[in-house]
Amino acid sequence: MRILLFGSGAREHALALKMLQSKKLEKLYLAQTGAFSNLSEVIEFDDFYDLAKKAKDNKVDLLVVGPELPLAQGICDVFLDFGIKVIGANSNWARLEAQKDFAKDFMKTFGIKTSPYEVVKSLQELEFAIRKFDNPPVIKACGLAAGKGVFIPKTFDEAKKVSLEFLEGKFGVASEKIILEKRLYGRELSVFSLWDGVELKSFKPACDFKKLLDNDLGPNTGGMGACFPCVLTQKQKKELDLYLSKLKNALVISNAEFTGVIYSGLMFCEDDLYVLEYNMRFGDPEIQAVLENLENDLVEIFDKMTKKELKEVDLKFKDTPSYCLVLAQNGYPCSPCTGQEIKNIDSAEEKYGVKVLFAGVKKDDKSFFSSSGRVLNIVKLGRGALDDIYKAAEEIDFLGKIYRKDINLR
């Protein structure tokens, strides 16, 4: 297969490395590359039409999309029009992530358990809706806000103030509509399901370490680390299976005609399972840990999906956990002090047998520099892997390096 991968972060770096292992891969092209562009040929482009045309000229069979924004903007619709297969939702189904009210309606329609909520579009609606909550509700922008559109207020006054900021355009059109949602407490997990229009197959759950600091303190981030698989009780496993069969049923009844990924952001409150959100892509950094563990050929899985033969795929995982640690830049998530030179990546990989993935890295002829808040990922599989990951984290050197010290199985 000739595959074009869209996206430039550590998730896409991991996807690229995994696909490059496949015997079924004839050629990998990269669009929007980050510092891993040395892995394969890059296609430069102006817009999705230009990219699809160039992909067609290069006989690309399949587009694999990493991040959410191009999905919501319709990249898959364009490629399908050009007769190129895709792994990624079309713009209609990308709304499960890009329009939170659409996702809530979907859950309500199919009896999928989610936190009670109110959709709010104006100050008047806000005054009315907020009175329905016994405690300050979580505030969510309905649209895509680059992972920053969720706020957990401590008081009703704060809830009102922040809701107004959202409605008045803090995230542009993405927060013209907001959701107020009852705050839930419990344990979060990320489950990635593959969908080929007929069959739903899910990976075991992964755990994302969302808070900036140890012991789940500090502000929310895009994720500071991940472990795979999560530890679940028998009762929780049963609940999860029940939920996944409901999800499949909902997709079948809705005639969800797309080939891609559904990421269920879930929370166990005691043993009750709630959906916090849907994303239509793999989670970053969770998939980096999952891919270390996955035994299957990823290109073969994608190939089967495009032929609606996902049913034939038996997902297999190694009998040992895998981990991903994020090295971030001080100031993250608000205003990271980027531009710092990064040293010792190669020696960390050599000494400790880890893989280093580029999240926010720019390079010139000789050196690597941090270019966004999450800079590098260190991944490894196996029971002793964490020791090596943390030694590698010490070895890698850049000014203002920060990371959590408590990534472990949960």
Ligand code: GLY
């Ligand atoms: N790690 C959370 C996300 O990918 O949205």
